[in-house]
Amino acid sequence: MDDRILSIKNLHVKYENDEMTVYAVNGIDLEVRRGETVGLVGETGAGKTTTAFAVMGLLPKKIGSISEGEIILGDIDITHATEADMRLLRGNKISMIFQDPMTSLNPLITVGDQIGEVLELHRKEMDKEEREKRVDALLELVGLPAERKTEYPHQFSGGMKQRIVIAMALACEPELLIADEPTTALDVTIQAQVLDMMTGLKAKLGTAIILITHDLGVVAETCDKVAIMYAGEIIEFGSLEDIFAGEKHHPYTVGLFGSIPSMEENVQRLKPINGLMPDPCNLPSGCKFHARCPRATEKCRTCIPEKFEEQGHIIYCHLFNENTEKEV
Amino acid sequence: MDRPLIQTVDLIKYFNTPGGMLHAVDGINISINKGETLGVVGESGCGKSTLGRTILRLIEPTSGQVLYDGEDICRLNDKQMMEMRKKMQIIFQDPYASLNPRLTVGELIAEPIRVNKLLTNKKEIDARIFQLMEIVGIDERFVNSYPHELDGGRRQRIGIARALALNPEFIVCDEPVSSLDVSIQAQILNLMMDLQDEMGLTYMFITHDLSVVKHISNKIAVLYLGQCVEYADSEELFKNPLHPYTRALLSAIPIPSIKKRDKKRQLIRGEITSPIEPKPGCRFMSRCDFSCEKCSGENLQLKEVSPGHLVACVQVGQ
Numbered sequence: 001m002d003d004r005i006l007s008i009k010n011l012h013v014k015y016e017n018d019e020m021t022v023y024a025v026n027g028i029d030l031e032v033r034r035g036e037t038v039g040l041v042g043e044t045g046a047g048k049t050t051t052a053f054a055v056m057g058l059l060p061k062k063i064g065s066i067s068e069g070e071i072i073l074g075d076i077d078i079t080h081a082t083e084a085d086m087r088l089l090r091g092n093k094i095s096m097i098f099q100d101p102m103t104s105l106n107p108l109i110t111v112g113d114q115i116g117e118v119l120e121l122h123r124k125e126m127d128k129e130e131r132e133k134r135v136d137a138l139l140e141l142v143g144l145p146a147e148r149k150t151e152y153p154h155q156f157s158g159g160m161k162q163r164i165v166i167a168m169a170l171a172c173e174p175e176l177l178i179a180d181e182p183t184t185a186l187d188v189t190i191q192a193q194v195l196d197m198m199t200g201l202k203a204k205l206g207t208a209i210i211l212i213t214h215d216l217g218v219v220a221e222t223c224d225k226v227a228i229m230y231a232g233e234i235i236e237f238g239s240l241e242d243i244f245a246g247e248k249h250h251p252y253t254v255g256l257f258g259s260i261p262s263m264e265e266n267v268q269r270l271k272p273i274n275g276l277m278p279d280p281c282n283l284p285s286g287c288k289f290h291a292r293c294p295r296a297t298e299k300c301r302t303c304i305p306e307k308f309e310e311q312g313h314i315i316y317c318h319l320f321n322e323n324t325e326k327e328v
Numbered sequence: 329m330d331r332p333l334i335q336t337v338d339l340i341k342y343f344n345t346p347g348g349m350l351h352a353v354d355g356i357n358i359s360i361n362k363g364e365t366l367g368v369v370g371e372s373g374c375g376k377s378t379l380g381r382t383i384l385r386l387i388e389p390t391s392g393q394v395l396y397d398g399e400d401i402c403r404l405n406d407k408q409m410m411e412m413r414k415k416m417q418i419i420f421q422d423p424y425a426s427l428n429p430r431l432t433v434g435e436l437i438a439e440p441i442r443v444n445k446l447l448t449n450k451k452e453i454d455a456r457i458f459q460l461m462e463i464v465g466i467d468e469r470f471v472n473s474y475p476h477e478l479d480g481g482r483r484q485r486i487g488i489a490r491a492l493a494l495n496p497e498f499i500v501c502d503e504p505v506s507s508l509d510v511s512i513q514a515q516i517l518n519l520m521m522d523l524q525d526e527m528g529l530t531y532m533f534i535t536h537d538l539s540v541v542k543h544i545s546n547k548i549a550v551l552y553l554g555q556c557v558e559y560a561d562s563e564e565l566f567k568n569p570l571h572p573y574t575r576a577l578l579s580a581i582p583i584p585s586i587k588k589r590d591k592k593r594q595l596i597r598g599e600i601t602s603p604i605e606p607k608p609g610c611r612f613m614s615r616c617d618f619s620c621e622k623c624s625g626e627n628l629q630l631k632e633v634s635p636g637h638l639v640a641c642v643q644v645g646q
Contacts, residue, residue, distance in 0.1 A: 160599075187372055189371060218582045263539050263581065
């Protein structure tokens, strides 16, 4: 049985206006299976959110477009699905949680009605009473008392609002949930509560999750597979063990880990990655990381690295293609 | 040399709100030695930023003293305070909001020099601008750029250059790396530590990120609802956290390693309670697993449980 929920093949997304073209996503392949959490990690501008928007069909009209590749959800090709088709899928089979819970709720509608709205649109067979019951159940599911459904968003704290957003996203039991930095705006203690709840819900409902984050700590605690993105490409992909305990890594991944102050050891100086992300309007030739890479060679400047694969652990770097014995 | 450069004595800042007095900073006693870094940690709303600003008198304290090299700066008049501010600077959290969008990089860095009339000759000012840009690592070619043309890391470097422009002794760093990507965050942290070594700066480093604070601080103060609940040397605090809140805070941090994946996390219940007219007693009581009758009642004082390690909890050190 094929348990692939989402497969993205060679996806390219660009944003265009009269003056310039921004190459936000440049040929990524990604598969998500039932019940799996895939972490999408990278810095600002790596193309994480653009990838999510492409899947959701939320790219800004006229400016953003999928220029190549395909996105298959279940067995439907949604690459060029119409707005009407996407509307049936969004909130139903796929849903998304945004970073900022403060701005993703309507301040003028009670939270109960906002959750109910999702059901009203996608579960037309439900009558009012059933809907109310479902809203109560959803609120309880995310750890909020059902009596509070008549309150407005401003009456809740940040962590609670994020729980409400999660309840909305899960209202129709989607197969795939895309969470874009769901805990970045929250305090660590509240983040721990929300992550704990999300892990519990995943086990209960079997929803597949794409978790977009820049925090490797969050990835380590929640994900099954990890994709590291840089300048619109997935430069390393593997299981949690491959990324956190494997021996071979892309130099960028090594740099990311070197940038985090360790809680366990005392390091005098951090080892940051020098320089900045390349300009997505004017991407460098060859490997896009070569200008910041401490191990770059002449080949990196001119040739695009090919895929190196070892038991599902994928790295795009010349270091491994020439001589696989070399270790980073 | 162990003389504190900065010391606060029962520092209090209350804000008057329609619901009553908001206890933002409620009797804080801290001291920072010259050339050292004090990390101030806590969740949003615990009074970290208010404390930083009150120490600089950007917000007037309700009561208490701020001693700078033994001198109470709350008694200074405006003119004396202006003189004092040359020695005390601040780096703000948001490099997008703290820079005037209509000034170029050069003008932004020159602004504190001009305002304080440190240099008046245009040539000297220009030389100083380029010198500061070199110190903080911004290429000379950006001198005529506007902030919107630069990325967050470079903007934060400008914020640092502005703070350094007056040769301060003490800098309050209010979440200076929170809005930056990790790789850029590491660059800025390294820069700040290098500057401290070279210039003997004293920092008060406000953050909610415990891994950053461990990396940069000599001493750490943990704040909860305006009060300091634990105060110790950085190493001691991480090795031997005593207050239940500190423990919960430490255990809540997601650790980028799979070795700890299955360890049971100690989650704290509920959320931070209201700082408006708090009840006497321990403010963490409602979320604490170890609370008992002794926790309500009197206000808690920091107690020294081992040399240099202070905790405000009735359960600890009995």
